[in-house]
Amino acid sequence: MTPSDQRFLGLLKGLLRPLIRTLIARGVTAPAFYKLIKSVYVDVAHKDFALGAEPPTDSRITLLTGVHRRDVRAILTDDSDAWETRRSKSAMLATVLGQWSARRDYLDAQGDPIALPRVASQGPSFEALVSDINTDIRPRTVLDELLRQNLVVETKEGLLELSEDARQGPASDEDKLVFFAANVGDHIAAASENLMSDAPPFFERSVFYNQLSEDAVDAIEANARSLSQDVLEKLNTQSEALRTEQQSDADGTERYRLGIYFYRESAVPLDATPKDQKDEDE
Numbered sequence: 001m002t003p004s005d006q007r008f009l010g011l012l013k014g015l016l017r018p019l020i021r022t023l024i025a026r027g028v029t030a031p032a033f034y035k036l037i038k039s040v041y042v043d044v045a046h047k048d049f050a051l052g053a054e055p056p057t058d059s060r061i062t063l064l065t066g067v068h069r070r071d072v073r074a075i076l077t078d079d080s081d082a083w084e085t086r087r088s089k090s091a092m093l094a095t096v097l098g099q100w101s102a103r104r105d106y107l108d109a110q111g112d113p114i115a116l117p118r119v120a121s122q123g124p125s126f127e128a129l130v131s132d133i134n135t136d137i138r139p140r141t142v143l144d145e146l147l148r149q150n151l152v153v154e155t156k157e158g159l160l161e162l163s164e165d166a167r168q169g170p171a172s173d174e175d176k177l178v179f180f181a182a183n184v185g186d187h188i189a190a191a192s193e194n195l196m197s198d199a200p201p202f203f204e205r206s207v208f209y210n211q212l213s214e215d216a217v218d219a220i221e222a223n224a225r226s227l228s229q230d231v232l233e234k235l236n237t238q239s240e241a242l243r244t245e246q247q248s249d250a251d252g253t254e255r256y257r258l259g260i261y262f263y264r265e266s267a268v269p270l271d272a273t274p275k276d277q278k279d280e281d282e
Contacts (some may be wrong), residue, residue: 015188041065042075090178093170095133096142097151100162101233102240103129115159118143126160149175167229186257210267217264228260 001009023033045061056064058072067075100106101113106124108114116126118139130139143160146152151166165171169179187204194200212220235258246252 038065038067038071039075039078042067042072046076086174086178087182090170090175092134092137092142093145093149093151093175094179096130096146097162097166097169098236099133099240100129101166102237103244104241113162115155115161117159148172183257183259187259214266221262221264224262228262232258232260 042061042065045064046055049060049064050056051060058069058076061067061072062069065072100116106114106116106129114124116124116129119125119127126143127139130137130142143152147154149165149170149172150163151170152160153163154160169175190202190204194202194204243252
């Protein structure tokens with residue numbers, strides 16, 4: 001291993017610490033995580049490190065990953081699609097919420113989402129919205145899940161409205177896990193491409209300050225939430241308009257994700273000595 005590789009591994013500690021904290025909090029042990037990491041190593045090597053048009057051999061995957069050939073074969077023959085199934089379900093819910101908030105025929109004069117009847121012979125309805133997105137899933141199934149998560153509420157008149165929680169997207173534990181993986185995964189993918197390219201291809205910026213009071217960060221966070229939500233809603237509207245215009249376009253194979261986050265903590269000075277350590281020294 002080169003000195004550069006060793007430095008890279010050392011820096012990965014900063015990347016992995018929040019993830020490991022989450023794994024421990026959710027009861028995922030180190031051996032279970034090692035097993036998962038091994039399978040991901042094999043999957044990535046198989047899909048992304050082919051030589052020409054042919055997929056890499058088991059021996060090449062072993063060479064690239066260090067995973068034993070016996071384990072490589074077992075991993076490649078496991079065709080579990082649980083992740084894809086969960087991601088598809090969560091994406092469906094988010095798409096319904098997103099299009100309800102962005103399609104012009106589902107907005108009022110002020111640009112706010114209108115209340116919808118469950119079914120209508122003509123004009124906007126919840127059933128029509130879901131059917132426009134996916135004809136394989138029953139609208140009632142989607143509605144039941146949105147109602148269960150309190151993302152949609154029913155009025156006294158029997159109309160359906162988006163709740164305040166809908167702006168944050170699906171919020172069940174399973175859906176949060178799916179978007180945790182997708183959002184963080186795409187962020188890491190963009191950062192990795194930038195790291196490995198001479199000319200960074202993706203926009204990735206951050207602003208960070210320290211030595212601020214709690215009140216100051218409260219004010220900044222509130223402003224960040226407002227500005228960020230505005231950006232996301234405007235891009236959602238633009239994306240839906242462009243998607244509608246280009247529905248028949250054969251080149252419509254691209255996807256994108258823009259993520260915005262805000263993190264804060266009470267920082268301990270780097271030169272501070274823990275109280276227990278002071279007492280021990282004394």
